[in-house]
Amino acid sequence: MTPTPSDLPEAAKRRLSQGAFTSGLSVSDFAACLEMGLEPLGLVQGFCAMQWTTFGSFGRGVTPFAGSSSGYVENYQCPHGMISSEHRMWGQNYEQTWIENSWRDGFNSAYSRMLEEAGTLGAHGVVGLIDSEGPLSDVGVVEFHLSGTAVRVLDAPAPHHVWSTYLAGQRLAKIFEAGYAPVSVVSSVASVRVLSSCITEYLMGGTGAMWSVNAETTEIEQIVSAQNESRAIARSFVRAQLHGDALHGASMTGLTREFAQGDLEIQSRLSGNRIRRFKDFDPLTAPRPTVRLS
Amino acid sequence: MSNPTNDLPQATEHRLEELEKGLFTSDLSVNEFLLIKEVGFHPVGFVMGSSIYHTGIQTRKWSQSQELTKLTEAMYNARELAMNRMEEEAAELGADGVVGVRLDVNYYEWGKDAAEFIAVGTAVKAEDGVSRLNQLGKPFTSDLSGQDFWTLRQTGYMPQGLVMGTCVYHIAHRGIGQTLGTTGQNVELPNFTQALYEARELAMTRMQDEAARLGASGIVGVRLEEKSHQWGSHTIEFLALGTAVTKTSEEMTLAKPTTIISLDN
């Protein structure tokens, strides 16, 4: 099951070798699991603490960043023809592939450790997965933390790969009923750095009107482009992990960080459940509308 | 009724005596009350236990990640005392168990390094007169709500006890040299990963040990809480909590849910 040499700490192995099951599921989710024939084996988790700085974010150089071979880059030229040390001669959006890659490393390490714990228990899948990532006590350390409940499907052989899902309980039961099998959780982060052009900076500073006669309010193209692009990148990362399967129950969130005036990072994070259809959809009868008496 | 070995205060004895005359108090909602009746239990009284504990000080090494065993012990013993007293109250009432247990920690201004650990819940008794005490001959405890208790009974499981494990851990500070970064890259810090792993796994193992003593077949609703209390950000208590359960019947009586669309907001 686990071809890679185990990197689980001793304490984890000791815990997992004990008899009784543990489950992070609520009682109703636990009951639903039993109903589905999923036997809870144990709460499994995985961590990865990463050194985290915004290094490589060297900020603004003398000339625009050449860009990595694969990432998104967009350049903005100053239309004013002014040469002055106070005037931005150029602006640029570029994808910070190294941030995206480190994030993926952290998430994947924690994820594979969690699967390794599940493998130790002889689990077939992990349900009710919870993920979090955040700064740890020290500056410059980010911890990725994943946990879930490992389960075994009663009267079924072990699958080639341990499957996983954020779902549990009735929601998971309905996924099966609707004709889907959970494959894995998928998650990605896109990071776009914005070094403002002169126009962007004036507009973001609220002084854009100085540079154009009539436009009192205008769309800030460079920011809009970075925002829409980072969302597109996050979605393309996830799509690349689907291999023809579907993404269910996704959530997409955005985060903007300002390092200095005219220097921003725009992040988009997308995560959800990769699921696969195993039978044709059998539409259920229209649900009964109810009104609660209270 | 009076158990010579118990250490409950006088006022408690008095309150409990009143409850034995047939009045019950509980912090259950009406819904929970009805559901508990539905599975053959009757609430007998609101019970609590408390312990004010002085947590000692332990020196920590600045640059070393380690468990602070003295603090771990203090945090564990204090909760255990509060829980035991709550169980004693329940036993006084002839209860079979306690549901809806909440564990809290309060800090008061007057007590430096002292904290009050409180356990409260509603004691319940089986209506068929058959004892449901756990393997240790004590009332079972659980943090399940009335709804959860009902649902769990439908699956053929019975709670045995609220089990917990704790581990107070000091996480090393990083030296200036280290912070500034050796490689200029976002890379894993294996020592940190290991330390955090170790701390949480210890807490969970201890919780499982408790469940094993109760002869439980599993633990449901496991929560892992992380708190720094008043120790500063580098010292963290990892507390694992859950309800240990055993299977008492093969029967699953959970009805197939009906799909509805609620028009309530």
Add this chain to the structure above:
Amino acid sequence: MSAPVPEIPLDLRAEVRRAVASLDHESRDSGSMTSDLSIDEELNLHSIGWEPVALVSGVSVFSVPVGCWNWGQGEIAVASAAQAHAFHHAITRIHTEAANVGGHGVVGVHIERLVYSTHIEVSLVGTAVRPVGAGAINGSGIFVSDLSARDFTLLMIAGWEPLGLATGASFVFAPRRSVATVLQQQSQNVELTNFTEAMYSARESAMERMQQSALAMHGTGVVEVKVVEGPMRFAGHAVGFVAVGTVVRLAKTTHQLIHPTMVVSLNDQNVAFDAQTLA
């Protein structure tokens, strides 16, 4: 409570085994559908013959001259315009994305709206949906709605259809009171009529603009109107009113009654929408 409609019992355990076993075989095309809907919402959609297609989004940021928040009178026209344009562009983008993936509409749109002293941002995320297996349609027929998939389902069952998002915004200055007036009113209980009037008319014009956009879509109603109002964090004397709702129209000839069943719930938490266990 009436007995539930008898259903052919599905052997859930066998289904789970079958599902999991399928993971080891070649994957069958799941259509690369992406959605942020819950399974309940997806099942609801399917019950009326619709399906999710893809997660879509649209963002727009419009600049605001920083000086516009300085003390003035009446409406802050440029801020109102920036808000209106930002809505319009973000909606156009999510609409275009939906058209590109063959959606007939977008449901459950999360609207995030941020107002800064120098720019106004609107970002939208939702799931494009279509009748099962349907081909792409003309762009003008595609709706964008912040109704949840569940509300969309109920609305369709009742014979109505969503047409799009109606929005209206109005930013105004709170009127000034002279020092003498402030002193004079200090010890009295009086209505500050000019304040009442200013706030009243600002709220009215936001609603009016929203209604205008609904009429432009040939809607006969706007449901789930949410009005967000309050002073700006960065300029307390400027107050914003923003109204958003989904434009609807009767699609069938008459309204269809849905005849709800009454239930008593034993859950304490108010689960607003979920398939629940009724024992």
